[in-house]
Amino acid sequence: MVSLNKNIMRTILIASYIMLIALLTYGLSAVFGYLNTGADRSKMLHTEISKVEQYLPKIVWQPLQNEGRPMDNENLNALQSDYLDAWYVKQIAYKTNKTAGIKDYYTKSARENLFNFIEHNKKNNITIESTTLNHNPNLEFFSEDGQLAVITDKHVIEYKRVFKGDSIIHETKETSTYKIVFLLEDGFWRIRHMVKEQAADLNSDFKNIVTDNLKIKGINYYPQATPWNMFGEQFSTDIIAKDFKIIKDVGLNSIRIFVQYDDFGAARVNPIKLNRLIQTLDVAKAYNLKVVLTLFDFYGDYSVMNWTLNQRHAEQIIEAVKNHVAILAYDVKNEPNLDFESRGKENVIAWLSNMIDLIKKVDNQHPVTIGWSNTQSATILLDKVDFVSFHYYEDLNLLNDAVISLKKHIKNKPLVMQEFGLSSYKGFWKPFGSTEEDQGNYHKLAQSIIAKNDLQFMSWTLYDFTKIPKEVVGRLPWRKRVQGHFGFINQKGETKPAFQYISNE
CATH class of the missing domain: 3.20.20.80 (Glycosidases)
Structure with missing residues (x-):
């Protein structure tokens, strides 16, 4: 009986050892695979952004004639994607007064102003619903090391609705020009500076059209x-x-x-x-x-x-x-x-x-x-x-x-x-x-x-x-x-x- 019990204990110990080694091997291989392939960028985001489903402003780039290094299509597409994502997460932040996702698209110095603005609105029970409808960016500069880009975005059509509690206190539609400086950090084109250079009220000036004299x-x-x-x-x-x-x-x-x-x-x-x-x-x-x-x-x-x-x-x-x-x-x-x-x-x-x-x-x-x-x-x-x-x-x-x-x-x-x-x-x-x-x-x-x-x-x-x-x-x-x-x-x-x-x- 004593011999039988020893055999049972020995079997349990061996099985436990094999399971422990297997778990350690699996964990190490997962870490090794992660380090070799790099972090999945989509998993890094604090917000799940899909512009196809949520945000599709009209964007028309001016012909590329920038100073510095020529910009290839791959970098331009990445810059555009992150730029529009930056607008979108800011719009979400202004609507909810929450900062999730901001750090993915704005550098530390740029997001400080955003955080202060959001905190002010939160304290005063102010929320903002906004969107941009049109963008016309022009690439001004792309650094030789590929880490910095500057664009001017003209005739950006913005619509904003400002709420105090549940009441609308301001509504505006304007066309603006922005100067934006981007830094490439951790695979993200983050906004370093974003300055509104000019803005004007946008009043539609469309002529009334007759129905070709057809009486319906x-x-x-x-x-x-x-x-x-x-x-x-x-x-x-x-x-x-x-x-x-x-x-x-x-x-x-x-x-x-x-x-x-x-x-x-x-x-x-x-x-x-x-x-x-x-x-x-x-x-x-x-x-x-x-x-x-x-x-x-x-x-x-x-x-x-x-x-x-x-x-x-x-x-x-x-x-x-x-x-x-x-x-x-x-x-x-x-x-x-x-x-x-x-x-x-x-x-x-x-x-x-x-x-x-x-x-x-x-x-x-x-x-x-x-x-x-x-x-x-x-x-x-x-x-x-x-x-x-x-x-x-x-x-x-x-x-x-x-x-x-x-x-x-x-x-x-x-x-x-x-x-x-x-x-x-x-x-x-x-x-x-x-x-x-x-x-x-x-x-x-x-x-x-x-x-x-x-x-x-x-x-x-x-x-x-x-x-x-x-x-x-x-x-x-x-x-x-x-x-x-x-x-x-x-x-x-x-x-x-x-x-x-x-x-x-």
Whole structure:
């Protein structure tokens, strides 16, 4: 028994020794591998920065004619990446009053001023939401040892919103010039000095554009089988062509279609979806129909930190379509005033204003509007839109007075009733709803008011739909059923009584 116990103890000791040696060997090899390969830079960062997902200001380098050593593309790309990261971590720091990530992109002397500024704001309950929208850097100097670089960044467009607690106390948009000195430390291009040389208030000076003297008589359009998914896998130019022929034959001259932000790839626009959009414009051209292109459908995040992503999205869309003859106008956003309560009215309006600036910078030939959900909001940003658009789903007997009131405010700009209609659903989920006959009478009255007030119009919508995505009206069946019966053509493809009033011809 004693011999057996000794053997057991000996076995345990040997096994323990082998395990200890194995652990020590693994630890030493890991340390050796780390020292030979160098630290993973991404693991060194105090913040995880991915500009592709979070921050994409427009940046255009001037031709490289710097003093000192020539700059190669690899170093230039690294300098640009760290420069934009430095802006981004500073914006995060000013918004949160936390200093995480600052030391990765600013030298010790430079970050001291930033820390003091953040501490001051923190004590005074001040936060700053900010972003830069455009950069135009010029490399002035690159040292022979590759450790120092100097750039001048001209016409940097900055937007800032300063809060005291929850209240906005200052809002500004300006263009500035910066002189920046960088030092290469531990693989980072860190900012050593950053001096704002000049700044000026930036007031947009865009001319108002007319809609080519076209009086809009149109309709909001989705294919019947794929509402709110027009550019998906079932995309068909044959179906679109058939529908556009119907629209043209009844005397309409324009359509309104929608680009969904996430569906089209957000900041990196999906080329397949973009090609389908252009094919749609080609079909519209073939039937001599003009297109109001509504951007940012199903998008509701107006935070300043996301503006650069939103602007890159809009820029790609507009660059692709701006020379197409079918484009009539851009609608920045569908019913943005519905987000006033949940997102903040000031946030939404600031986003819209700056998006209009971006759109007109990319395309200064086509007019811009906003699809407000009612007449009460329609005069917001009146000085920036080229024509005023409103939606009307209220009592038609009040429409005439609402239009007269609007015209007193907008004076010299066109007025478009961009959405209106009545559901013909009356059934189990809404027993006191409207019939197809009621819908016909509605559109007959609507067209008489339109003619009386010389309104331009785009009705909702060509078809009744069987499938309504939950993102549109939620999951409740009574809301889905009502939404599915606004069309002039029913689910069987038959025209409804309202069809004879689809136009005022």
